[in-house]
Amino acid sequence: MTEYRPVTAHVVERLQNILGARNVSCDADKLLTYSRDEVQGPFWKDGCLAEVVVFPESTEDVAALVRLAGEERIPLTARGAGTGLSGGAVPARRGIVVSFEKMNRIIELDRENLTLTVEPGVVTAEINRAAVDAGLLYAGDPCSGDASFIGGNVAENAGGNKVVKYGPTGSHVLALEAVMADGSVTWFGGKRRKDVTGYDFVHLLVGSEGTLALITKIVLKLLPLPAEVVDLLVPFPDVASAVAFVPRIVTEGKVLPASIEFMDRRSINLTERFLNTNLPYSDAGAHLIIQLEGNDAESLADEYERIGDLCLAHGALEVFVADNRNSRDKLWKARKSITESVWAFHPGKNVNEDVVVPTGAVPELMRRLDEIVTRAGSAYVVFGHIGDGNMHVTAAPAPEEPDRESILHRIQDELYDVVKSLGGTLTGEHGVGLKRRDAITRFLDATQIDLIRRVKLAFDPQNILNPDKIVPWE
Amino acid sequence: MTEYRPVTAHVVERLQNILGARNVSCDADKLLTYSRDEVQGPFWKDGCLAEVVVFPESTEDVAALVRLAGEERIPLTARGAGTGLSGGAVPARRGIVVSFEKMNRIIELDRENLTLTVEPGVVTAEINRAAVDAGLLYAGDPCSGDASFIGGNVAENAGGNKVVKYGPTGSHVLALEAVMADGSVTWFGGKRRKDVTGYDFVHLLVGSEGTLALITKIVLKLLPLPAEVVDLLVPFPDVASAVAFVPRIVTEGKVLPASIEFMDRRSINLTERFLNTNLPYSDAGAHLIIQLEGNDAESLADEYERIGDLCLAHGALEVFVADNRNSRDKLWKARKSITESVWAFHPGKNVNEDVVVPTGAVPELMRRLDEIVTRAGSAYVVFGHIGDGNMHVTAAPAPEEPDRESILHRIQDELYDVVKSLGGTLTGEHGVGLKRRDAITRFLDATQIDLIRRVKLAFDPQNILNPDKIVPWE
Numbered sequence: 001m002t003e004y005r006p007v008t009a010h011v012v013e014r015l016q017n018i019l020g021a022r023n024v025s026c027d028a029d030k031l032l033t034y035s036r037d038e039v040q041g042p043f044w045k046d047g048c049l050a051e052v053v054v055f056p057e058s059t060e061d062v063a064a065l066v067r068l069a070g071e072e073r074i075p076l077t078a079r080g081a082g083t084g085l086s087g088g089a090v091p092a093r094r095g096i097v098v099s100f101e102k103m104n105r106i107i108e109l110d111r112e113n114l115t116l117t118v119e120p121g122v123v124t125a126e127i128n129r130a131a132v133d134a135g136l137l138y139a140g141d142p143c144s145g146d147a148s149f150i151g152g153n154v155a156e157n158a159g160g161n162k163v164v165k166y167g168p169t170g171s172h173v174l175a176l177e178a179v180m181a182d183g184s185v186t187w188f189g190g191k192r193r194k195d196v197t198g199y200d201f202v203h204l205l206v207g208s209e210g211t212l213a214l215i216t217k218i219v220l221k222l223l224p225l226p227a228e229v230v231d232l233l234v235p236f237p238d239v240a241s242a243v244a245f246v247p248r249i250v251t252e253g254k255v256l257p258a259s260i261e262f263m264d265r266r267s268i269n270l271t272e273r274f275l276n277t278n279l280p281y282s283d284a285g286a287h288l289i290i291q292l293e294g295n296d297a298e299s300l301a302d303e304y305e306r307i308g309d310l311c312l313a314h315g316a317l318e319v320f321v322a323d324n325r326n327s328r329d330k331l332w333k334a335r336k337s338i339t340e341s342v343w344a345f346h347p348g349k350n351v352n353e354d355v356v357v358p359t360g361a362v363p364e365l366m367r368r369l370d371e372i373v374t375r376a377g378s379a380y381v382v383f384g385h386i387g388d389g390n391m392h393v394t395a396a397p398a399p400e401e402p403d404r405e406s407i408l409h410r411i412q413d414e415l416y417d418v419v420k421s422l423g424g425t426l427t428g429e430h431g432v433g434l435k436r437r438d439a440i441t442r443f444l445d446a447t448q449i450d451l452i453r454r455v456k457l458a459f460d461p462q463n464i465l466n467p468d469k470i471v472p473w474e
Numbered sequence: 475m476t477e478y479r480p481v482t483a484h485v486v487e488r489l490q491n492i493l494g495a496r497n498v499s500c501d502a503d504k505l506l507t508y509s510r511d512e513v514q515g516p517f518w519k520d521g522c523l524a525e526v527v528v529f530p531e532s533t534e535d536v537a538a539l540v541r542l543a544g545e546e547r548i549p550l551t552a553r554g555a556g557t558g559l560s561g562g563a564v565p566a567r568r569g570i571v572v573s574f575e576k577m578n579r580i581i582e583l584d585r586e587n588l589t590l591t592v593e594p595g596v597v598t599a600e601i602n603r604a605a606v607d608a609g610l611l612y613a614g615d616p617c618s619g620d621a622s623f624i625g626g627n628v629a630e631n632a633g634g635n636k637v638v639k640y641g642p643t644g645s646h647v648l649a650l651e652a653v654m655a656d657g658s659v660t661w662f663g664g665k666r667r668k669d670v671t672g673y674d675f676v677h678l679l680v681g682s683e684g685t686l687a688l689i690t691k692i693v694l695k696l697l698p699l700p701a702e703v704v705d706l707l708v709p710f711p712d713v714a715s716a717v718a719f720v721p722r723i724v725t726e727g728k729v730l731p732a733s734i735e736f737m738d739r740r741s742i743n744l745t746e747r748f749l750n751t752n753l754p755y756s757d758a759g760a761h762l763i764i765q766l767e768g769n770d771a772e773s774l775a776d777e778y779e780r781i782g783d784l785c786l787a788h789g790a791l792e793v794f795v796a797d798n799r800n801s802r803d804k805l806w807k808a809r810k811s812i813t814e815s816v817w818a819f820h821p822g823k824n825v826n827e828d829v830v831v832p833t834g835a836v837p838e839l840m841r842r843l844d845e846i847v848t849r850a851g852s853a854y855v856v857f858g859h860i861g862d863g864n865m866h867v868t869a870a871p872a873p874e875e876p877d878r879e880s881i882l883h884r885i886q887d888e889l890y891d892v893v894k895s896l897g898g899t900l901t902g903e904h905g906v907g908l909k910r911r912d913a914i915t916r917f918l919d920a921t922q923i924d925l926i927r928r929v930k931l932a933f934d935p936q937n938i939l940n941p942d943k944i945v946p947w948e
Contacts, residue, residue: 110832110834111725112721112832112833112834113832113833113834113835114724114833115832156670157670157674159668163667163668164667167645168668168670170674171641171645180921180925184921186919186921186922188922190832190897190898190899191832191834191897192830192831192832192862192863192864192897192898192899192902193637193638193830193832193833193861193862193863193864194633194637194642194830194859194862194863194864194902194903195830195899195901195902196630196631196642196681196901196902196903196904196905196906197899197900197901197906197910197914197917197918198906198914198918198922198923198926198944198945199678199681199682199926199929199944200631200644200677200678200680200681201922201925203674203677203678204673204674204677204678206674207670207673207674208673223730224724224725224728224729224730227728247586250588250698251585251698254698254701254769255698255769256697256698295728295729295777296773296776296777298773299770299772299773302770303769303770356666356667356668356669357666358586358587358589358664358665358666359586359587359588359667360584360586360587360665361587385668387667388666388667388668389666389667389668390666390667390668423664423665423666424664424666425664425666425669425671426671427669427670427671428666428668428669428670429668429670430670431670432670432671432672436671440671440672443671444671444672445660447654447658447660448660448662448672448675449672451654451675451932451933452672452673454932454933455673455929455932455933457932458925458928458929458931458932459925459928459929470672470673471672
């Protein structure tokens with residue numbers, strides 16, 4: 001196990017000299033706040049407390065503090081908005097937490113090359129807005145987008161609601177400025193749309209959770225903004241009929257929607273209570289959201305009518321068309337609030353999973369999930385990005401249940417077996433971080449686990465960048 | 475410099491025991507053939523001669539021969555169809571060439587998950603056909619597709635004609651079965667559409683030119699097949715007006731075509747001569763091909779009329795609409811034959827470049843290119859994937875020119891300076907291989923060159939997989 005040195009008063013002083021006193025904090029409340037993300041109540045959090053939090057304002061700041069950490073052999077953990085769901089930004093081995101909140105400039109919108117260059121601390125929704133204001137689309141759309149930073153999205157390769165058509169965050173990243181573990185600064189990629197000059201390190205850094213380098217600038221790819229967007233909200237009598245319908249959208253409907261989302265009845269009911277709102281047919285067994293886009297209103301109308309008819313022909317109870325800003329906003333607010341509403345009404349420790357299976361295996365996953373959780377005597381909520389086979393499962397045994405811990409453990413254990421047997425894996429978009437670090441060995445073989453460690457050390461020989469993450473290190 | 479052992483008679487015998495005598499060849503003609511790709515006449519080829527060529531038939535064969543090469547410390551170079559344009563499959567340090575031509579099965583077309591699982595030796599065009607036969611689209615479309623193997627496309631991250639809309643080969647790769655340098659076999663990725671379980675090694679292997687592992691199976695992503703496709707062939711009076719028009723397709727036309735290709739007059743004339751055919755307006759300064767797709771014939775017609783009008787409003791001489799199989803095939807045959815026609819009429823050593831710049835920088839690149847080559851007193855041909863900023867440049871000084879070598883050198887040198895100053899890079903789709911190995915240090919800094927070496931050795935500590943490629947090693 002790598003030995004690290006503590007953050008001494010002398011180190012704090014050196015950090016203050018580099019960053020200015022205003023950008024270095026040892027305040028106890030701040031240390032606690034900046035040592036947490038949105039993972040609910042895990043056992044591993046207590047020991048993971050930052051010794052100092054720093055707020056660099058420039059790439060030069062970051063390079064200087066990485067050099068200092070290297071000389072002093074102190075862990076450095078990069079942090080975005082703290083909206084992560086894997087403990088990726090939690091300082092597992094203490095040391096320095098690097099908050100990117102002050103590196104929050106949109107540097108350039110390049111209309112000629114359809115790129116947006118930003119610092120990592122820009123809020124995702126600001127990026128979406130900046131693109132729209134220029135008549136363009138940034139297609140990243142994580143549910144946490146109103147709060148998350150783009151740097152965190154890149155570090156975790158965040159997914160979200162438009163992966164079906166546009167791919168995850170990594171699909172939109174053309175280039176990264178990075179500070180390497182030795183403090184050198186380099187640009188991977190560029191504004192060019194193709195590049196095979198050497199290995200694809202841009203997309204190795206995407207999703208590497210701050211373990212390989214610190215990202216200080218990001219060049220994002222923008223797309224033409226579709227002129228017309230429409231969302232269909234489609235209630236089905238039960239989970240099985242909703243789930244069985246999904247593949248027909250592509251195979252029979254012959255379209256690739258921007259989104260295909262799934263919400264079970266419990267998800268709908270929780271988000272209705274949380275937002276104090278009503279959704280149509282909220283007692284239906286499950287709802288799909290299908291988002292369609294186009295440049296031509298008429299042919300989009302033809303398309304959504306065709307898809308709507310297909311829904312009704314295969315068991316949908318109704319098809320609601322949200323084609324104006326207001327109705328679309330209401331719908332997506334409900335969808336995006338499910339995670340928070342689950343936390344609100346099922347506080348404390350639960351199983352919060354982010355499993356992903358081949359889309360064709362979703363029906364079987366849902367059947368087996370129901371068996372597993374029912375057999376364990378627990379309630380559960382399931383929703384997610386069904387168009388990519390990525391389902392968020394929260395199992396929540398009754399609070400008065402004496403054996404909660406072991407019920408949760410059993411559910412997780414059996415669920416992982418099923419996911420693996422279906423050709424799926426541990427996490428589709430939330431990342432491994434600390435939360436799933438030990439479970440990863442159930443999904444990746446020894447060759448791959450070892451390769452992760454070796455590549456990590458090729459980038460970071462002293463193992464100071466966000467150590468002890470992704471795979472077990474001890 | 476890594477020391478390797480020669481292929482002795484004993485090694486050949488062991489190879490025969492593993493693969494069967496029919497799958498091991500030391501025939502002099504074969505050794506020569508399997509030591510070359512389609513790079514024309516470079517100085518470095520003579521020393522690069524395979525000592526033995528092997529034809530594995532299964533993953534187990536590959537694993538066994540990698541183990542043998544590791545024990546004996548003999549270089550192993552993977553080879554597809556030999557259509558490469560970078561010397562990627564040329565055995566720089568001799569040893570064993572591994573031809574994948576006998577691993578050529580389409581293993582599974584999974585209609586439910588929209589995937590195609592293949593061995594690396596399947597010809598790309600066969601994959602395109604298999605998808606179309608199932609009413610689906612495999613969007614990879616390299617110009618060499620009638621001959622190239624999918625394994626080579628993956629190893630080089632081949633681009634081609636549909637990158638504008640669909641991305642390069644890597645965008646279509648969901649999973650890879652790979653034999654690692656120690657002979658272990660592992661699957662990276664799966665049929666799932668998202669995956670953040672560990673680092674993205676799938677897309678690190680894509681484009682790694684056989685230097686990190688040997689790929690033995692590939693899972694490709696398929697898409698719904700657009701019902702309607704139309705190609706516009708648009709002559710412009712000169713290069714400048716054609717090039718200046720390109721960005722308007724997206725910004726004013728508001729569409730992302732499947733293809734935007736560029737051919738200068740000389741490209742057109744060479745391919746006409748080579749194919750003994752005529753293209754309309756072949757004396758025009760330049761042609762664009764714009765491919766549009768859709769599911770609805772009427773709205774596609776609206777779209778191509780709008781784009782056609784936009785062309786004519788910005789200087790196009792005419793807009794030819796190829797909307798049937800016959801006219802489309804003729805057009806693409808001409809486009810795809812340019813490289814061969816250049817070789818046919820400008821044989822011998824030329825500058826064959828694959829530079830890529832941000833799309834907005836293409837007009838400046840073209841102006842500077844013309845200056846450079848004209849100043850050097852050479853002829854040149856330029857064509858390529860202008861929608862991605864990826865231009866293929868062939869400078870061909872007159873054969874009787876006494877100082878050809880130094881003219882070519884000067885053109886290349888000046889072109890690289892311009893490309894770099896425009897934010898571009900060395901190779902967009904052909905790869906680095908041997909051809910560009912020494913030039914790469916002009917485009918990547920010392921940090922990145924060093925990182926390529928370290929990551930290579932993290933995968934392949936003995937440096938036996940396609941050694942001496944991508945970056946200088948001595």
